[in-house]
Amino acid sequence: MKQHITKKQLNELSEKGKKRLSDYADRKNMEGQESGIYWYTRYLPLLSLGPMIEFLSKEGINIDLCFPEEFFINEQRYETKELCDALFEAVKEILEK
Numbered sequence: 001m002k003q004h005i006t007k008k009q010l011n012e013l014s015e016k017g018k019k020r021l022s023d024y025a026d027r028k029n030m031e032g033q034e035s036g037i038y039w040y041t042r043y044l045p046l047l048s049l050g051p052m053i054e055f056l057s058k059e060g061i062n063i064d065l066c067f068p069e070e071f072f073i074n075e076q077r078y079e080t081k082e083l084c085d086a087l088f089e090a091v092k093e094i095l096e097k
Contacts, residue, residue, distance in 0.1 A: 001082070002083075002085070003048050003049060005046050006046070009088055010040055013092060013095060016095075016096065017092065020095045024055060025045040047088065047091065049087065052084075052088060052090075052091050056074075056090055061074045061094075062074055062075070063087075071086035071087075073086060073090040074090065076090070
């Protein structure tokens with residue numbers, strides 16, 4: 001099971017999306033919590049499953065898992081082999097708004 005987004009996925013974000021992701025990760029670190037965030041650069045994290053689920057939950061997004069290879073996030077269907085990829089697609093949509 002894939003645990004983190006890839007550098008390639010991170011680079012799919014626009015500059016606006018990257019800035020919003022960086023701000024979110026900075027807030028998590030400032031709260032002094034164990035963030036579960038691994039850093040690609042000083043400012044851009046490679047999110048893992050836990051932080052993506054937490055991010056979506058804080059945004060009021062519902063996550064329903066249907067296996068194999070089908071996930072529903074906020075009633076939108078994502079077909080992928082990896083939960084990590086489905087979660088990142090949903091996170092990316094929010095970051096790009």
